[in-house]
Amino acid sequence: MPAAVVREAAVARLLSLDARGELTSAHVRLVASVSGVSERTVWSWLSVGRSEGRMGPKPRSRLTVTQEIRQQLAVGGGNVSAVHRELVARAAEDPSLGPVPSLSVFHRAVRKDLSAGERAGLKGGEAARHRYDVYGKRPPTDRNACWEGDHKRIPVRVDLEGSAVCPWVTWFIDVVTKAIVGVAVTPHQPARDAVLAALRTGISRTEPYGPFGGLPGVVRVDRGKEFLCRTVERALGAFAVPVHDLPAYKPYRKGTVEALNDAVEAMFLVSLPGYTRRARPVGAHHPDRVEDLLSYPEFVEALLRWVRGWNTGHHPEGLAKGMTPLAAWEADPSPVEDVAEERLAFFALEDDGRVRKIITNGISWRRRAYIAPWMAGHVGMRVRLRYLPHYDGQIEVFSAEERGRHLGSAYLAQAATLEQRRALSSVREKKARALKADLKAAEKLRKARYTATTTAAVPRPRRTVTSSQAEVEIARARGADLAARALPDLIPPREPPASWARPVVRPRRAADSRTDAGQAAEGGLPGAADAYNDSGEC
Numbered sequence: 001m002p003a004a005v006v007r008e009a010a011v012a013r014l015l016s017l018d019a020r021g022e023l024t025s026a027h028v029r030l031v032a033s034v035s036g037v038s039e040r041t042v043w044s045w046l047s048v049g050r051s052e053g054r055m056g057p058k059p060r061s062r063l064t065v066t067q068e069i070r071q072q073l074a075v076g077g078g079n080v081s082a083v084h085r086e087l088v089a090r091a092a093e094d095p096s097l098g099p100v101p102s103l104s105v106f107h108r109a110v111r112k113d114l115s116a117g118e119r120a121g122l123k124g125g126e127a128a129r130h131r132y133d134v135y136g137k138r139p140p141t142d143r144n145a146c147w148e149g150d151h152k153r154i155p156v157r158v159d160l161e162g163s164a165v166c167p168w169v170t171w172f173i174d175v176v177t178k179a180i181v182g183v184a185v186t187p188h189q190p191a192r193d194a195v196l197a198a199l200r201t202g203i204s205r206t207e208p209y210g211p212f213g214g215l216p217g218v219v220r221v222d223r224g225k226e227f228l229c230r231t232v233e234r235a236l237g238a239f240a241v242p243v244h245d246l247p248a249y250k251p252y253r254k255g256t257v258e259a260l261n262d263a264v265e266a267m268f269l270v271s272l273p274g275y276t277r278r279a280r281p282v283g284a285h286h287p288d289r290v291e292d293l294l295s296y297p298e299f300v301e302a303l304l305r306w307v308r309g310w311n312t313g314h315h316p317e318g319l320a321k322g323m324t325p326l327a328a329w330e331a332d333p334s335p336v337e338d339v340a341e342e343r344l345a346f347f348a349l350e351d352d353g354r355v356r357k358i359i360t361n362g363i364s365w366r367r368r369a370y371i372a373p374w375m376a377g378h379v380g381m382r383v384r385l386r387y388l389p390h391y392d393g394q395i396e397v398f399s400a401e402e403r404g405r406h407l408g409s410a411y412l413a414q415a416a417t418l419e420q421r422r423a424l425s426s427v428r429e430k431k432a433r434a435l436k437a438d439l440k441a442a443e444k445l446r447k448a449r450y451t452a453t454t455t456a457a458v459p460r461p462r463r464t465v466t467s468s469q470a471e472v473e474i475a476r477a478r479g480a481d482l483a484a485r486a487l488p489d490l491i492p493p494r495e496p497p498a499s500w501a502r503p504v505v506r507p508r509r510a511a512d513s514r515t516d517a518g519q520a521a522e523g524g525l526p527g528a529a530d531a532y533n534d535s536g537e538c
Contacts (some may be wrong), residue, residue: 004056006035011045011055063101065113080110133228135252143335146175147216149227151190154197157274159293160187170194172202175256177332178316180307181212185300192229193389200347203339212329214336215239223248233390235347268306284451349386355400356383363410369408370395383407
């Protein structure tokens with residue numbers, strides 16, 4: 001026990017005895033022997049306690065970090081030496097501020113008054129401060145009590161029809177058993193269709209998705225717009241499964257899936273060709289050739305193989321010693337609520353919202369025709385359509401009269417070939433590059449650049465434009481501005497057709513003309529008197 005704590009407890013007890021008149025020398029002698037001091041020192045402690053009310057040693061004066069110093073540390077990015085230099089400079093300019101403590105004293109005060117997390121936050125922001133926080137664990141529950149979902153950009157370049165892309169994976173993991181229940185891969189940033197596909201593979205327990213799955217009690221996500229869209233909410237809401245949107249930029253709130261994102265990179269992705277975060281020699285920054293990369297189907301197959309290995313052979317932290325996610329799933333006695341496949345067929349599809357008819361060209365949807373062999377002999381049938389979001393190559397057709405009866409799938413009648421799609425992609429890329437070059441040139445012209453300065457002076461523009469050059473460019477811009485050229489009187493209006501009703505001009509009577517002329521002469525009609533006097537008529 002620290003000596004200061006022993007002194008405070010002993011002095012408090014002795015003062016209590018003294019107040020009741022029960023204090024004796026034996027008490028003082030006992031405290032002195034336990035504290036390792038002389039009896040005179042203990043009597044001195046009692047004297048200080050009676051006079052000053054202080055039971056412990058006198059605190060030493062030291063430098064404390066004030067609010068102003070904290071603000072200066074925040075401005076300086078946590079650089080204690082820089083703040084100390086600024087305080088020294090201020091004291092040199094204004095001697096009334098008093099002397100500034102040494103740098104070592106300043107460092108010691110910062111370490112004592114600011115925690116390690118606060119010091120890290122001043123240097124690296126909120127993300128750095130989070131590393132020093134303590135997080136509690138949620139109480140253990142049963143399987144399927146909660147799923148966590150997330151997107152992850154795969155830092156591996158794969159070959160997709162001759163182009164190198166970095167795919168994305170959308171997956172859901174059971175929090176209790178650490179089993180990956182649903183996976184969907186897209187070659188680009190995912191949308192709501194990827195979320196629905198991953199959820200469907202997670203809920204279904206038929207081959208090849210089982211034995212994991214069933215309906216979860218709740219799904220936790222981090223406010224991603226794909227997870228919180230109306231389609232996903234309606235799909236899960238049909239099974240009474242709530243979606244908890246956690247606060248953004250707080251990955252520790254769904255630590256299970258975040259740990260999975262880190263594990264897949266450390267255990268699997270780092271060994272694949274095309275890994276973008278691999279350590280390379282100095283100066284070797286050339287990426288792998290497209291010919292040396294995995295094709296997109298090969299990568300998806302390898303990823304799904306790794307997922308099966310995670311579920312059946314890996315021992316994640318948090319499970320009982322030696323247990324795999326499959327063993328933890330089978331050892332959990334809680335029931336699993338399955339969904340019939342005919343109900344799950346509607347899960348990932350959106351309703352078109354209209355009743356259509358089968359015509360001789362098939363079914364017209366979004367100005368394109370969809371056909372299927374089962375449509376033969378059904379021209380004129382009223383149907384409703386359901387489709388996968390962001391995919392228009394296939395639709396599902398249902399009967400409008402017999403609600404819910406699935407008639408079959410229909411496919412796009414005139415889909416472009418692979419060569420046509422590649423040629424179209426090349427044309428679009430050329431247009432994008434040309435637009436990018438134009439925008440870059442316009443940005444250079446718009447942004448004024450100045451010369452570097454070595455003194456506190458106004459910088460000079462790098463390029464000097466003459467007045468004639470400025471007038472020429474302004475005139476050229478006005479000529480290209482269609483809004484400025486749209487003059488309302490450029491084209492006169494045409495003569496109205498003869499069939500239109502025209503206003504009738506009635507001749508004025510002589511008395512009215514003389515009256516108007518008299519009013520004009522008297523000032524009633526300014527500017528009109530001369531016209532009547534010269535001609536005598538209107």
